[in-house]
Amino acid sequence: xxxxxxxxxxxxxxxxxxxxxxxxxxxxxxxxxxxxxxxxxxxxxxxxxxxxxxxxxxxxxxxxxxxxxxxxxxxxxxxxxxxxxxxxxxxxxxxxxxxxxxxxxxxxxxxxxxxxxxxxxxxxxxxxxxxxxxxxxxxxxxxxxxxxxxxxxxxxxxxxxxxxxxxxxxxxxxxxxxxxxxxxxxxxxxxxxxxxxxxxxxxxxxxxxxxxxxxxxxxxxxxxxxxxxxxxxxxxxxxxxxxxxxxxxxxxxxxxxxxxxxxxxxxxxxxxxxxxxxxxxxxxxxxxxxxxxxxxxxxxxxxxxxxxxxxxxxxxxxxxxxxxxxxxxxxxxxxxxxxxxxxxxxxxxxxxxxxxxxxxxxxxxxxxxxxxxxxxxxxx
Numbered sequence: 001x002x003x004x005x006x007x008x009x010x011x012x013x014x015x016x017x018x019x020x021x022x023x024x025x026x027x028x029x030x031x032x033x034x035x036x037x038x039x040x041x042x043x044x045x046x047x048x049x050x051x052x053x054x055x056x057x058x059x060x061x062x063x064x065x066x067x068x069x070x071x072x073x074x075x076x077x078x079x080x081x082x083x084x085x086x087x088x089x090x091x092x093x094x095x096x097x098x099x100x101x102x103x104x105x106x107x108x109x110x111x112x113x114x115x116x117x118x119x120x121x122x123x124x125x126x127x128x129x130x131x132x133x134x135x136x137x138x139x140x141x142x143x144x145x146x147x148x149x150x151x152x153x154x155x156x157x158x159x160x161x162x163x164x165x166x167x168x169x170x171x172x173x174x175x176x177x178x179x180x181x182x183x184x185x186x187x188x189x190x191x192x193x194x195x196x197x198x199x200x201x202x203x204x205x206x207x208x209x210x211x212x213x214x215x216x217x218x219x220x221x222x223x224x225x226x227x228x229x230x231x232x233x234x235x236x237x238x239x240x241x242x243x244x245x246x247x248x249x250x251x252x253x254x255x256x257x258x259x260x261x262x263x264x265x266x267x268x269x270x271x272x273x274x275x276x277x278x279x280x281x282x283x284x285x286x287x288x289x290x291x292x293x294x295x296x297x298x299x300x301x302x303x304x305x306x307x308x309x310x311x312x313x314x315x316x317x318x319x320x321x322x323x324x325x326x327x328x329x330x331x332x333x334x335x336x337x338x339x340x341x342x343x344x345x346x347x348x349x350x351x352x353x354x355x356x357x358x359x360x361x362x363x364x365x366x367x368x369x370x371x372x373x374x375x376x377x378x379x380x
Contacts, residue, residue, distance in 0.1 A: 014045030029095035033067025216312030244269030257297030329354035
């Protein structure tokens with residue numbers, strides 16, 4: 001300890017600025033003698049610092065370096081770290097502290113993903129989430145909490161056909177926390193989409209998970225209901241049998257040859273196609289169905305219109321038909337969008353293209369042939 005060094009420190013703001021800059025450099029792991037200190041000194045402050053570093057330095061335009069400071073304090077039989085310690089406390093090792101904090105954060109994140117696996121989430125879904133860093137990107141400050149919420153959710157699935165807001169309220173006391181616009185809701189939907197898909201198909205399922213249709217389908221696959229009245233599919237001449245509202249409504253509509261909108265809600269309950277239904281045509285555009293109803297009425301063969309990208313109601317209907325052994329014939333516009341979702345529908349069992357050899361990009365340009373193929377006096 002040097003009284004001379006302490007007197008120098010007390011000469012004014014110049015030494016205080018230099019020592020503060022030196023502390024900042026040392027705390028961030030910069031220790032070399034050539035390390036320059038970023039500090040602005042006016043003429044008076046430079047004179048104050050020059051009392052330690054010498055007249056030659058004061059007269060020059062040179063910056064202060066850690067080496068200058070150490071040499072000046074050594075001439076007073078003192079040490080830079082000792083002076084800093086006496087005037088503000090020992091410098092922290094911020095680099096080491098940051099490294100320790102990063103290590104602790106990494107351990108916390110690893111533990112959070114491991115907790116998902118331990119709770120029963122499929123390993124391939126957790127691996128996908130880990131690779132994409134979903135937990136830390138969704139809410140970096142609350143990774144353990146998000147993981148715990150996802151674990152609670154998984155343990156409550158499959159549900160008993162409970163509406164999503166009711167499930168959210170029961171689990172988290174917040175009816176909207178699983179909504180598509182909420183952090184937890186978006187995270188849960190992606191993870192559920194990955195969990196419900198085969199490992200090789202998880203990426204595609206995740207990429208579509210937040211679209212309205214895929215959102216409903218994802219939750220529905222775990223028996224959770226999402227806004228069932230706004231998801232619809234259009235049918236003509238398709239009698240269903242069973243105690244569901246869709247069966248009652250579709251049978252009546254088929255008898256009078258009237259197109260009918262079915263909702264996801266109406267498709268709840270037991271239903272299956274009438275025994276006479278062996279083949280169902282599927283189109284994209286309602287103009288095809290409207291024309292078929294006008295031209296054939298009750299004599300039209302069974303037709304389903306998905307009205308663009310299939311909704312969850314459409315998937316529920318088409319999946320149920322395919323599962324009952326009905327052959328599906330698929331038509332759509334032959335643009336990029338139409339080809340895309342037609343390919344998805346064609347993955348259903350025994351699904352085939354409908355009149356694939358007829359030319360025309362849009363269904364309306366193939367309408368005469370489609371209508372001719374729909375003409376019958378019995379269900380095909």
